[in-house]
Amino acid sequence: MKTVLVSGGGIAGSVLAYWLRHHGFAPTVVERAPGRRPGGQAVDIRGVALEVVQQMGLLEEAQRMRTRMRGMSILDPDGHEVERSTEATFSSGRLDGEDIEVLREDLVEMVYEHTRAGVEHLFGDSITALDEGGTGVRVDFAHGPSRTFDLVVGADGLHSTVRRLAFGPEERFAHHLGSYLSVFSADNFLALEDWQLWLRDGDAGFGIMPVRDNTELRIAFGFGSAPLPDGLRDRDALRQLVVDKLASLRWEGARLAEAARKAPDFSCDAMAQIRMDHWSRGRVTLLADAGYCPSPLSGQGTSLALVGAHVLADCLARAAGDHHVAYARYERRMRPFVTLNQALATENPGEPASEESVAHAKNALSLHG
Incomplete structure (x- = not known):
């Protein structure tokens, strides 16, 4: 039985671990955090990704x-409200x-x-x-003893340690898209009821949804910015x-700034894409x-994660664990799908991609290919 370390x-x-176990x-x-990470924005499961979730029995x-x-x-x-919709929202579409x-x-x-019953989890540790x-x-770990695995998969995000160790510095592959996004939680001080608010003020803006x-x-608060210097990245x-940028907003800036100051799940990162000639x-x-x-x-980040995990595990299974064959097939199958979905981020700068483009991109792969 081949061993696979997923960072x-x-x-x-998590989805890759499910499918790897499914295929034997x-x-x-291994997860740096001490447990599952709380917080984060609402994410979308679209198109072929729905089929992945259905095959997992989780739909x-x-x-x-x-x-x-409701809108x-x-x-x-x-x-002041300038437009409203009860048919779609910016976060979820129709x-x-x-x-x-x-x-x-x-x-x-x-x-x-x-998945936890059949998958070993190493929380509070990381690859060094x-x-x-x-x-x-x-593989050497920050805390646990060194171990040897047949294969290693980096599923560790935009600032991937596995990518840095295996391929080189992040700067070679990261393409900044001109803005940053912060996501955090707060009490419902606006008394919203199943209704989202979206506001833009200059090069900053936010979306607020009740949950x-x-x-x-x-x-979710975004603001335009070139890549920040190292001293502003912690x-x-x-x-x-x-907090400072929120405080400068004309509407609800003070309360939003205070919410960001106190939020235990505060996060902020650059809007960037990773573009590589090879993933293996x-x-x-x-x-x-x-x-x-x-x-x-x-x-489409979540849908790419769901579909990519399914395809990678399927390729490994079909190749009987031969990583040379499996990784080449994984890249051939996924790259056109990735290209179409990455293009959604830049199709209409400052605005969502068209419904037609989203519909095409989200379905542009067959799980049975």
């Missing part, structure tokens, strides 16, 4: 977890469509509960070195930057954001 316990890593591999998931559960929005209002910088919007943490928890030999990859039966707000500096090197390969992050601007 990253998010959506991509022995997956181990009905995902549908029960989905957000239940959205678009506000001017002073908070409200009467088949696609599913769920909170990221709910999807991760659902998949984890579905990879040394490939003739029969496997020796957890309208008891909580999930706030969590505390980013938080202060976001030797026994190591990359999955989802680690290899082909489309950025949240595409709306």
